[in-house]
Amino acid sequence: MTNSQEVVSPQHVKDEWFRPLPKKQGSAETVVRPSLSYWKDAWRRLRKNKLAMGGLIFLILLMLFAVFGPIFSPYSVTATDYPSQNQPPSAAHWFGTDEAGRDVFTRTWYGARISIFVGVMAALIDFFIGIIYGGISGYKGGRTDSFMMRVVEVLYGLPHLLVVILLMVIMGASLTTIIVALTVTGWVGMARIVRGQVLQIKNYEFVTASKSFGAKSSRIIRKNLLPNTMGPIIVQMTLTVPSAIFAEAFLSFLGLGIAAPFASWGVMANDALPVILSGHWWRLFFPALFISLTMFAFNVLGDGLQDALDPKLRR
């Protein structure tokens, strides 16, 4: 029934080969792939994703520049220098200057600080509110859960940016109010995801079983379940950052950004709009480039994490 090409043809089989094979202990098991821990495995897969790794490296560099960039710059973020206003990029001013003679290069790194701060804070606050709300909802279950989720459903239907605009108009534009406004509406998505994950944990049969044995359940949850359920939450956080950065830029663009002389990328882009047609392209180009690159980096990193952390795709 098989015609496969044998390395040794049956005619050449030696007689002395017909003796029992000494039992190799566990030889059958060795073919199984060595099991890596969840995080190591995820990291291995993330590392294979070149785009996501590129995004990660870019973000690390960006943060380093945001922290240390301004230190190496001879210019101040806020000090005006009218004689050298509206200069194109040059050796002295790498990214040019704005209408008040401020160095765009320096302002871009300050903008990075603000934009990333807004994004990361929004993601963290969303995470904490979401963990508490979603955790309670999922853990309690029953009526509490259905009531809490009904609330979430209604809030989910709110047009977020409109509410954010409304809040910003009332509270006045500042860094704090931007973050507050973004998180007031933003935590809902996280709460939904956390609740889903909590329900999933609850449904694992051995969790219910281990409850009766008491001792080891917290260990099981920490060692086996938490890593698996953290995946979607981490991905959601990674994707919250770029959307918060975008929202901040959007608000700045509507005139609701933080006030001059400080600048976020969105404020810089907004300030550049009136002068873009007079040829001062660098005013818009650099902040826009960094907004786009940062969002791109976070998006590809989020996608990569999604693939890397998905237990279904483990191989």
Added chain:
Amino acid sequence: MNEHQLDHAKEQIKERVDEVDKSLPVGTSGVQKNRKKSKKVRSDVKVLQVNNLQVSFRTYGGEVEAVRGVSFDLHQGETLAIVGESGCGKSVTSNAIMGLIPKPAGIIKNGRVLFKGKELTNMSKPQLRKIQGVDISMIFQDPMTALNPTLTIGEQLTEGLRTHKKVSKQDAKQKAIEMLELVGIPNPTERLKQFPHQFSGGMRQRIVIAIALICEPELLIADEPTTALDVTIQAQILELFEEIQQKTDISIILITHDLGVVAKIADRIAVMYAGKIVEIGDKRAIFYTPEHPYTKGLLNSVPRLDLVEEELQPIEGTPPDLFSPPQGCPFTARCPYAMEVCDHVYPSTTTKSDTHAVDCWLQDERAKVLQELS
């Protein structure tokens, strides 16, 4: 199927559905019950000839040799069961016959599949489509996912018929109603307008079978058709298969890991391991005089009513990694009778009778001498 046969079949099936078979479809009770069927004269017409079929998949980790030289024939009206653990290549074999190997990841590296003398492996896709669903049909494992949730049962039943045979909408509908009756679904006329989620699992599997049979194929490939079903529903579906086969003389390839199912409806059994058929024979030979240690292991791992006192013995270990299949017999590492030769060379086929053949070094004269000595 003519009118008369159809009516008769309908009646019989109603009876069957009424008296639900409570007995578990395991062990030899099934064998004895169906002994009369095994005596059925074997047709000389070969519907399907598979010759040294080799299928590989390219994955990120390398090339997986899923099927490594499989050969068998299938006669008209015969049921061949392909048995083996998951990952042994049985589903890949059936997909290859059906022309459903996903390209470009999957490649048929070698071998021929002849359906009534026509070579299928090098056929163009449009040509193949004239055979798929018309001459060869397939039933999938999970009836909950095999039906499209957004189309009505009627649409899914008739679309194959309307694509392949130029049938009017009315005639197609009539035929669909007949098929639903045949597979034992009450109120077929109203049921046609319903969606899959309005049916239970067993009912859905009946619908899947009806869809597979509506173009009156000559070969039916059933990939684990009862695995996802309750035991009582399993029995009913298996009886439906027998019923249909008696009426239509259709040939069936049954892919399963469940020896109980095999005992119930198979005529012949092919045991697959690591991409190869290690033993093939008629049902009685495989159940009563198994030769390959793997076949024996499989039988020992299944509850049998005639061997009450013996304990169930699972086969220890796991099948080999098909990224780099072993040169010798793939079962060596798990085989209680393994010899040095097994590690070096894959055994050639030993013919035990017209219908029984096995790939094992224990069949070699030299091995027998050695065993008697020890």
Added chain:
Amino acid sequence: MQKYIIKRFLMMIATILIIATLTFVLMHLIPGSPFEGERTTNPTIQANLEKFYKLDEPLHVQYLSYLKSIVTFDFGPSIKKPNESVNDLLARGFPISFELGMVTILVALLSGIILGTIAALRHNGLIDYFAMTFAVIGISVPNFVLATLLIQQLAVTWDLLPAATWSSPLHMVLPVIALATGPTAIIARLTRSSMLEVLTQDYIKMARAKGLSPVRIIIRHALRNALMPVVTILGTMLAGILTGTFVIERIFAIPGMGKYFVESINNRDYPVIMGTTVFYSAFLVFMLFIVDIVYGLLDPRIKLHRKEGDA
């Protein structure tokens, strides 16, 4: 189905009520009243405001009268523009914004679905690679950046298309591209991933085993199922597009509602801000409601039949 519609309808009412209440509360949180004192200079406007908001009445009367005016689609006067009400502005601006939004979502749906489907069918191929690179870039580049680039290159440097106003179909091209790129990218990604998942389903394998043509399998079996997730995000996507019009209208000097809205933000014309927010929110929540019903119609599993079969 009826129960489903009623439930969704009640949720829509609840959401609109929350937004109306929120605007009311927020406006009253502003130190001093947003409608009094130095904010207005025109005595006619002041009189109109006091009359409309019943400022001399107690708070709950103000609230109820405010809700009543919303139900009757009356959003009161503007602070900055004498003799003009929010309704006048909406009547003038909204049709244009609506047109921009609708053209955008149609373009985004059509191109996104086609792109996503082709990418899924050529999974890991060159087209897939390019389509998904385009999609990530499309998601990452903010629409105002894209808009400025388009004006700079296509309108100013090459002089191919008009850069501003809203007077002919040709004028629509740039703003629609700027506004539709993000949504197109999102739809393309979603279509691709859900298409990829659908293509591995057993019912697609079964359709292949029936010997159906690939075109028929894609259109009849795969696409309909793959587009379900796309339908569910249409509501939130529309919200994104509508808020996007604020920016785009400003850049392209389109006289839509977005332009008035941004103006009102900049000169703190609170009644216009409130009125527009409530109107837009109600509109979006209503669209969300419509989308949910359409989804219910598309997915037979949501329907509640009288006869449930034996399932």
